[in-house]
Amino acid sequence: MTHTPNMTPTIAFIGVGNMARAIIEGLLATGYPADRLWVTARNVDKLSDLGDRGLHATSDNDNAILNADIVVLAVKPQGMQALGETHRASVQQKRPLLISVAAGISAEALERWFGGDLAVVRCMPNTPSLVQTGAAGLYANAKVSPAQKAQTETILGAVGLTLWVEQEAHIDAVTAVSGSGPAYYFLMMEAMAKAGEQLGLDAETALKLTLQTALGAARMASESELSPAELRARVTSPKGTTEQAILSFQAQDYDAMVLKAMTACRDRAQGLSEELCND
Template structure:
């Protein structure tokens, strides 16, 4: 793939994608980025040896693919600023801005554009991310491959067939890292109350989480079977699992993810207007 990619915005997620693309063999001459900060642009040049611009429209002049990597709250204004240039070039548009629907992006950019909406998560910053993608009807097969290639630079990519499912992806993998951080934090605190020092509790918690995830990724068994494998009858693990079940852990998780899903839909409504 040798399409010219222009990143509008050069925050952490954009830099993670740029770094991942370069590491996978993508040529630096085919990646450009924009940022209003001269210091940030110099840093991009030093770190990645890519060309950068202060002016979004100037950067877009020869772009085949545009990655919208600005904060959701300012995306409407950025789209209004670049709409004429985008309409003239009709590039593939990728959005990594959380919560903004493809129809809203398309309207802000002038309409009739191929747009892929993505939902990455923060582990993408260390190339272990999980990203959901949704393509509008104007995205062709080649463009889907291009979008997947870009987002795969930071980890796993999966397509969904309706945009509503992106909100489910948000509730699962988008917000999910924080759920695990909370559970790990609770495990550390409980271990300290049981007598372990903080460092020991922290290291054992991290390694346990890593090992459990690795077993799920590499095993041919599902989570329920893996759990059963380590739950000896009337043993310590069974007592802990019974406590979780008595406190309705499954219902708590389902309720939390449902709340996140509904909030994602609310945010899309709030951020998607023209006011």
């Protein structure tokens, strides 16, 4: 990826947890200039490795904000209101694009806490971003320009797939599908490896076969022009071994079970938003 001056805004990361670090590493891997990246933490010692690589590392949030075109808000949701109220003056002076990766915080609440009339993007990334295979749902409020949307795609695209949703409420559905989704697959892997052991395999063999099968299935599905349903049908021979496993899942209404679980996830995301944003 080529980064020209017009396409290389200065980005400040407020907070440096796993997700912020993943995005920073992804940007650096694409050739993004380190001197256009700021990162903050209360304990600047936590940033020594990033400072050594040419990033601006500081414990001064205001300084980072005032030097940034884009501010990535990567603090915990419970700390977002205090952050906004503390640094509202700097945000209003600079008026950067705000990108929030905090779950449950609405665009309206972010605008309110940081002083109003601001371009805000909500992002729901997921943990595979840590290995540059993430999936992020994005929502932009009406003040976000096409250029800022493109900049957001560059930032989050450094760690995986980015897709926009038109309605902010759909971010909660993104949470249910991809935000929390990796855990569903980990649960399936855990159960399959355990079942493999119970069927006689040693633990290492069962786990390795499970993980490689998950990897292979995901790669086939992502690279194929066929739908997952068609791919499943093609490996499910009538009266064969796979069919017996599929029939067992279906007898327990597998689709309904997945929908119920993901609806519970969506509902909790909505509840968190109500709890965190009503002050």
